[in-house]
Amino acid sequence: xxxxxxxxxxxxxxxxxxxxxxxxxxxxxxxxxxxxxxxxxxxxxxxxxxxxxxxxxxxxxxxxxxxxxxxxxxxxxxxxxxxxxxxxxxxxxxxxxxxxxxxxx
Numbered sequence: 586x587x588x589x590x591x592x593x594x595x596x597x598x599x600x601x602x603x604x605x606x607x608x609x610x611x612x613x614x615x616x617x618x619x620x621x622x623x624x625x626x627x628x629x630x631x632x633x634x635x636x637x638x639x640x641x642x643x644x645x646x647x648x649x650x651x652x653x654x655x656x657x658x659x660x661x662x663x664x665x666x667x668x669x670x671x672x673x674x675x676x677x678x679x680x681x682x683x684x685x686x687x688x689x690x
Contacts, residue, residue: 601636605647608640608654627665634658634670 602608612633617625634655641651659670 599643601639601643603640603643605640605644605650608636608651611636623665627662630658630661630665631670634662 602611615629615632617629637651637655637658641648641655644651662670
């Protein structure tokens with residue numbers, strides 16, 4: 586029996602924070618040091634872009650703010666790498682049938 590008292594059901598931990606405030610706290614907790622290598626900063630901003638894209642679907646009250654932050658994070662990566670980031674590289678969303686899709690699906 587799992588910790589929630591229900592047989593066979595395990596609580597699924599979300600990959601990214603679900604709410605905007607939690608995402609902001611996550612960013613501060615993971616932020617690299619000022620002298621971190623560029624590669625570390627690029628991965629930090631890519632993670633943030635994926636997180637905000639995901640959060641735009643899990644926090645409907647902050648959807649547009651999350652999408653704006655997603656775009657800001659993409660621009661940060663572009664500035665660091667001097668190459669464009671493609672939004673479809675971060676695609677998650679609803680399919681025509683209403684199912685949530687991720688790059689792994």
